Amino acid sequence: MADPAREEFSDLIQRFIESLSGITDRLPFDLDRQKLRSITTFAALSVAIVFVLKLLRTPPEHQRRQQRPHNSASGPSSGRLRSNTGFPSSEVISSSGNSRVQDAVDEFFRPVNLTLEQHVRHQLNEGRKVTCQLLGIILEETSPEDLQKHATVRSSVREVLLEITKFCDVYLMERILDDESEERVILALNDAGLFTTGGLTSEKVLFCSTENGRSSFVRQLEPDWHIDTNPEIIHQLSRFIKYLLHISPKKSEGAVSSNVYSSSSVEQFFGCPEKS
Structure with a gap:
């Protein structure tokens, strides 16, 4: 079974690159996509790795909160509890991925305050x-x-x-x-x-x-x-x-x-x- 973290990591990188492509389409001048393709991909991948690694890190407090229902649940209801809270639905993952990528793109392209x-x-x-x-x-x-x-x-x-x-x-x-x-x-x-x-x-x-x-x-x-x-x-x-x-x-x-x-x-x- 594929590692959900790796799948999400790959998905975030792909979405980040697509977001960059959308931004270049709105630029007021033309870009030679053939010449810039390798450079853009490398830059996007590097930035995506930095942001995604930060985004995928789960704080220790959050991990402990997720473990509590699993450890404390007992009896017939424990199975239902795990099935409902163990993994988020695909819609939630997709929404979370979109939000994370957008946050990463916004952070990367945030204007710098010059002196x-x-x-x-x-x-x-x-x-x-x-x-x-x-x-x-x-x-x-x-x-x-x-x-x-x-x-x-x-x-x-x-x-x-x-x-x-x-x-x-x-x-x-x-x-x-x-x-x-x-x-x-x-x-x-x-x-x-x-x-x-x-x-x-x-x-x-x-x-x-x-x-x-x-x-x-x-x-x-x-x-x-x-x-x-x-x-x-x-x-x-x-x-x-x-x-x-x-x-x-x-x-x-x-x-x-x-x-x-x-x-x-x-x-x-x-x-x-x-x-x-």
Whole structure:
């Protein structure tokens, strides 16, 4: 007679592999099943063995509870008791197997909580130079006219920007209307502590008098990433810059190049996703 544990073990592995196949069918890109078959099978088998061995281990307390009816039963009723409780029905085994496999699959594919550093590095995709507009992204102000009155660094972006400067050469740039605006911006960045780590300096904050001037700065610096709020500049640079991030409260409409990303803020795109 076959060992029920071995049969269940084999069944769980098979169900686990089938579950993985179902997941690959829902991926938003095509996979070469012929090339990946051996790798997928090996990986699925390895993971299944780890999870199934844990799932099949019966705690000592549970074993003792199962033994009590067998030892304590006596007389004609003992046979009926054993026949009813000794082995679960096939429906129960199947249901238990499905539940265990699903639990194993859910555990294996559970999202990993990344640190801010890990998420920033992942989003940068090995980029080493970043150029970024100031207004509406790093600063609270949204127009050059605002900078003639005040300049304020957005508190929520500070930590993410400092993290980016650890891995990238960062240049900040903006269009201004007068020299006093430049002074306010530099002072605000310094007061926010953005010049203290050495990754960002005042010499890497560039100013111009036109929107085309900002685009020209980017072309000259040839960054891996450029971040901007102006959709026209994003469109113009999409042919020359590897990655672009369009900061906008609304999602971009119409055709967008494959190297252009959209987000409501830098911290939302590069920062850790909110935990549900």
